Amino acid sequence: xxxxxQTPKHLITATGxxxxxRCSPRSGDLSVYxxxxxxxQGLQFLIQYYNGEERAKGNILERFSAQxxxxxHSELNLSSLELGDSALYFCASSVDPAGGPGxxxxxxxxxxxxxxx
Amino acid sequence: DQQVKQNSPSLSVQEGRISIxxxxxxxxxxxxxxxxxxxxxxxxxxxxxxxxxxxxxEDGRFTxxxxxxxxxxxxxxxxxQPGDSAVYFCAASARDNQGGKLIFGQGTExxxxx
Numbered sequence: 118x119x120x121x122x123q124t125p126k127h128l129i130t131a132t133g134x135x136x137x138x139r140c141s142p143r144s145g146d147l148s149v150y151x152x153x154x155x156x157x158q159g160l161q162f163l164i165q166y167y168n169g170e171e172r173a174k175g176n177i178l179e180r181f182s183a184q185x186x187x188x189x190h191s192e193l194n195l196s197s198l199e200l201g202d203s204a205l206y207f208c209a210s211s212v213d214p215a216g217g218p219g220x221x222x223x224x225x226x227x228x229x230x231x232x233x234x
Numbered sequence: 235d236q237q238v239k240q241n242s243p244s245l246s247v248q249e250g251r252i253s254i255x256x257x258x259x260x261x262x263x264x265x266x267x268x269x270x271x272x273x274x275x276x277x278x279x280x281x282x283x284x285x286x287x288x289x290x291x292e293d294g295r296f297t298x299x300x301x302x303x304x305x306x307x308x309x310x311x312x313x314x315q316p317g318d319s320a321v322y323f324c325a326a327s328a329r330d331n332q333g334g335k336l337i338f339g340q341g342t343e344x345x346x347x348x
Binding site for chain 2: 152223
C-alpha cells in the first residue's frame, strides 16, 4: 500500500459526460501528479500541483482540468468525454522540497479505470 | 518523440538467474532516473532510483547502472524470483522549473519461470 488513495476504482460513463476523479496523497506529501495510461500510449504525465498551485502541465487536453485543495487532496475533472479518453488514470504524490522542483520518488495510487461508452 | 525507450517489450528468465532490463533516453537534461514495477490492476510501485552524479545504486537484489555517455541505464535483479514477474517501467526526470514530472518508457514485461 503506497498510502495514496484514489476513488472511484472504476467508472463507466457515456460520451459527452463529465466525471471527477479524486486523489488523496500520502500524509506529508505536498505534490500531486496525474498520469494517464492508455493501451497505446503508456504512462503520460498530465499535470502537477504543489501545495495548492499548478506546477507543471503535460499533454493535458483543454477538456481536462485539475485542482488541489487546502487539505492537499486533488481532483481531476474530465468533460465532454470521448471514446478515446478511456484509460487508467493514476495519481502520484511526492514530498518535494519546499520551493524546489521535486526529485523525490513518486508514489502511485491504485488508479481509476475510466470506460467511456 | 519518445524520450525514454525500453526496446524490449518482454523478457523471460529462469528463477535464480539474473534479469537485466534496459532503458535508453535521449534528453541530456534528465538527471534523475527511477524504476517502477507494476502488477495488473495496481499502480506502479517504486523500486529504485539513481541520480546522474552516480553510476550505480544498489538495494538488496536490485541494482541500477547508469551510463551517461551512452544515455543508457539498466536494472539488474539477482537472483530473480517468480514474484518478480511484472511490468517494469523506466522513468526519467529533468532539473528545471517544471516540477518533478516523470517521463516513462513503454515498459518491459518480465516473466520469471520456476
